[in-house]
Amino acid sequence: MTEVSRIGESEWDVWRSFYAMRRRLDHALEVQLQRDSGISRPDFEILIALFNAPDRRLRVRELISTIGWEKSRVSHQVTRMEKRGLVTKFECDSDRRGSWVELTSTGRKVILGAMREHSDTIKRYFFDALSPDELAVIGTASASIISAIEPTPCDASLALDNVEPAGSSTVAE
Amino acid sequence: MTEVSRIGESEWDVWRSFYAMRRRLDHALEVQLQRDSGISRPDFEILIALFNAPDRRLRVRELISTIGWEKSRVSHQVTRMEKRGLVTKFECDSDRRGSWVELTSTGRKVILGAMREHSDTIKRYFFDALSPDELAVIGTASASIISAIEPTPCDASLALDNVEPAGSSTVAE
DNA sequence: TCAAATCGGATGACACGTCATCATTCGCGC
DNA sequence: GCGCGAATGATGACGTGTCATCCGATTTGA
Numbered sequence: 001m002t003e004v005s006r007i008g009e010s011e012w013d014v015w016r017s018f019y020a021m022r023r024r025l026d027h028a029l030e031v032q033l034q035r036d037s038g039i040s041r042p043d044f045e046i047l048i049a050l051f052n053a054p055d056r057r058l059r060v061r062e063l064i065s066t067i068g069w070e071k072s073r074v075s076h077q078v079t080r081m082e083k084r085g086l087v088t089k090f091e092c093d094s095d096r097r098g099s100w101v102e103l104t105s106t107g108r109k110v111i112l113g114a115m116r117e118h119s120d121t122i123k124r125y126f127f128d129a130l131s132p133d134e135l136a137v138i139g140t141a142s143a144s145i146i147s148a149i150e151p152t153p154c155d156a157s158l159a160l161d162n163v164e165p166a167g168s169s170t171v172a173e
Numbered sequence: 174m175t176e177v178s179r180i181g182e183s184e185w186d187v188w189r190s191f192y193a194m195r196r197r198l199d200h201a202l203e204v205q206l207q208r209d210s211g212i213s214r215p216d217f218e219i220l221i222a223l224f225n226a227p228d229r230r231l232r233v234r235e236l237i238s239t240i241g242w243e244k245s246r247v248s249h250q251v252t253r254m255e256k257r258g259l260v261t262k263f264e265c266d267s268d269r270r271g272s273w274v275e276l277t278s279t280g281r282k283v284i285l286g287a288m289r290e291h292s293d294t295i296k297r298y299f300f301d302a303l304s305p306d307e308l309a310v311i312g313t314a315s316a317s318i319i320s321a322i323e324p325t326p327c328d329a330s331l332a333l334d335n336v337e338p339a340g341s342s343t344v345a346e
Numbered sequence: 347t348c349a350a351a352t353c354g355g356a357t358g359a360c361a362c363g364t365c366a367t368c369a370t371t372c373g374c375g376c
Numbered sequence: 377g378c379g380c381g382a383a384t385g386a387t388g389a390c391g392t393g394t395c396a397t398c399c400g401a402t403t404t405g406a
Contacts, residue, residue: 009294022195042391072357125322138190145324269372
């Protein structure tokens, strides 16, 4: 038997457990957001970014660098959200190629509620389930995995928390 | 200021780190599978399940209970994979509603390669990045989160590892 | 100054995932 | 046997995500 890998069964058990956890957690968060606030997780990320921005508005390119998506994904998502009245788009004076994306008052109400409820859900399913030690280990382990994947590429703007919101209720996915 | 939640900034840092890690890890695994084997992660899960099954075939309902997807997702995915020649479908004699899904020889070749390369990638990005202690903590923490989400509902068939494959090379996402 | 490269963003095609719904078949109680 | 509810699986509609491509505006540099 050619040894397939040096990883043993107990390690694979950890992987499977980790894998299942991610799926269930994602699903639970998605369901809660949809049920309580009528939005998806992509919606939530866009809304949070806009909510934390000065004047509740961002250029599409700033949105891209803030949440780290591909530009066409942002474009599609913003288009869909505009149809539902969560955001509006309008032209940019200083750069006629560009456009602003701004939170509507509806969008503002939605994100305010969603932040509260979503934070509670994350608390319940994530923080409350873990001891302080486990939490600390997960923090360092996550950083290790990230740096294993990206051996220090450009390290560009991944600071999602650079703008201080009104109530410092930073969920900031 | 009404305290928005009892979670402090350092805890939110852990959440953000965890969140970013999941995104990058998923992306890295997706990219590797697509590049090395020309398949997606959904493809991989279906192929693994079939590979581990007796005669490399399963009823759609068994596929559903094995990997835990919704039935329409399985149906759509199998349809797409059949078009690409990875699996075939044929009628079931004992239950005329049902149908078998079977690995083609192409599918078998693909999954054999993919298991090797994908295991290596998981090793590199996950196991090699973590100490044994961290790994153990992640295992128990994952279980805690899962049980926080599902307060022991039915606990039904989530055993993805109930069938022993030929070479015991269990990646089993 | 003007042509080329680059940037900002939109779009179309396609894969993926969920929901609701449908048709067929089973199975079970009568 | 018969009838009805449940199971099996497919399908269509729609939201989501990626890739390739396009177009107009801007920057650059010769």
